Amino acid sequence: MFFLLTSFVVVAIPYVIERFGLRVRFGLFALLFWLFVFQFVLIFSIDALLQNFATSMPDLLESMLTTLGGFAFVTIGITPIITLVLAAAYLLFALGQWLFDRDEKDMPTPQRHFTVAIDGPAASGKGTLARRIAEAYGFHHLDTGLTYRAVAKVLMDQNMPLDDEFLAEKAARSVDLTKLDRAVLSAHAVGEAASKVAVMPAVRRALVAMQHSFAERPPGAVLDGRDIGTVVCPDAPVKLYITASPEARARRRYDEIRSNGGGANYEEILEDLTRRDARDMGRTDSPLKPAADAHLLDTTEMDIETAFLSAKTLIDQALAKNTH
Ligand SMILES: Nc1ncnc2c1ncn2[C@@H]1O[C@H](COP(=O)(O)OP(=O)(O)O)[C@@H](O)[C@H]1O
Ligand SMILES: Nc1ccn([C@H]2C[C@H](O)[C@@H](COP(=O)(O)OP(=O)(O)O)O2)c(=O)n1
Structure with a gap:
């Protein structure tokens, strides 16, 4: 009885892992589980039959039932061992999956914009x-527009011509997007100058x-x-x-x-x-x-x-x- 209970637990645990841990609806363990239950029921039914009707049974039927019961008894002993080995393999596989998933989650996903x-x-x-x-x-x-205005403002502040592409490009390269001051750059005259520097390809x-x-x-x-x-x-x-x-x-x-x-x-x-x-x-x-x-x-x-x-x-x- 103790052997049977232990077997049942050993098979049931991997089944639970499979069903709820690995989320497999009906897999190998489930098959073994139901096979195990079937064998369990078979042994007890045969045992009950032999106990109650063996004397009134033909010899051939009795020996067939005894053989079948013995076979079920032996396989019921093997089932937990097979299951244990498969459970260990399955657990290793699940662990690998988990580690892999975690690595994927840790990987920076390309930012959408x-x-x-x-x-x-x-x-x-x-x-x-x-x-x-x-x-x-x-x-x-x-x-x-503020970036072109910033270039124009640099040139205007230093009294430089607005059509010198070399100087304007240098000014353009020094533009800092975090330092564009709208209040200073929004002057009407700066807009007019910006339109002039904006025609130069190097500035653009x-x-x-x-x-x-x-x-x-x-x-x-x-x-x-x-x-x-x-x-x-x-x-x-x-x-x-x-x-x-x-x-x-x-x-x-x-x-x-x-x-x-x-x-x-x-x-x-x-x-x-x-x-x-x-x-x-x-x-x-x-x-x-x-x-x-x-x-x-x-x-x-x-x-x-x-x-x-x-x-x-x-x-x-x-x-x-x-x-x-
Ligand atoms: N649909 C609109 N109706 C009336 N006034 C507007 C409208 N859109 C913008 N303005 C006003 O016009 C002025 C110029 O707008 P702005 O957004 O600076 O134009 P842009 O950037 O095209 O030069 C601002 O004073 C703004 O409040
Ligand atoms: N993408 C851009 C933005 C502005 N410019 C040029 C042309 C515009 O006359 C000046 C100033 O642009 P801005 O948008 O500040 O001018 P407004 O606010 O519309 O008066 O810069 C450009 O060539 N390309």
Whole structure:
């Protein structure tokens, strides 16, 4: 009896490991387990039969039943031994699996990132929209216009010409993305100078490289400028091209300067913007133009919140596609 109970426990334990530990629904141990139970029942049934009916049984049947009972008794003794060996092998296998899984979990998974590219002419509302998106989605934001403005500011501060490509490239290489001071760089004159240095390919190459690595920051980045969808992030899942009539843009810039306490002339601003648009759209290297797959958003009659909601619909659709 003790032998049978021990056998039962030895078979049952690996079965439990298999079923609940290794999550095998019906495996080798389960088979052995039920075989064991079957043999157990067989032995007791044969034993009961022989005890009660042996005298009235033909000799041949009695000897067959005795042989079968003996065979079941022997195999019931072997089953736990086989099971024990298999259990040990299985446990080693499970341990290997566990270690392997743990190693996989420890491995750094490639960080996912999502890019929103926003382009458009001056004062169309790119920056405002980009900041709003970055805030809503927890993404990093880079106003790439500030990088061109930073190059122009360095040259202006040192009274250097704005068309010397060698000097401008040197200034571009010294730009530090963490030190772009919007308050200093947002001056109207700096924007005009930035548009001039932005025509030089060497300057663009240096700045585009920085902008490109910024765009890869996880979990996502919003970049606004003139060539984000076409050159800096041509693979961005969301590209927006923001426009507004020159008059609406000049009015916005005028209001912005006035609300900051500055003096401004609407006609002059309109003229400057028109000239800057022509330069930004007409240059040979990376001219301002919508990417073929960009969504156009005309904000002339659209307030900031409505523009944001339009962009949000597109971003949510692209994010849903990205996670499937
Ligand atoms: N849809 C809009 N409606 C009205 N004003 C806007 C809108 N979008 C932006 N503005 C305002 O226009 C000005 C210029 O916007 P900004 O985002 O700096 O343009 P950009 O980055 O294209 O030069 C800001 O004062 C901003 O508050
Ligand atoms: N990605 C970019 C961003 C700006 N530029 C250039 C062209 C723009 O006239 C200047 C200034 O850009 P910025 O976006 O700061 O100008 P606005 O805020 O729209 O007036 O820099 C560019 O060539 N490419």
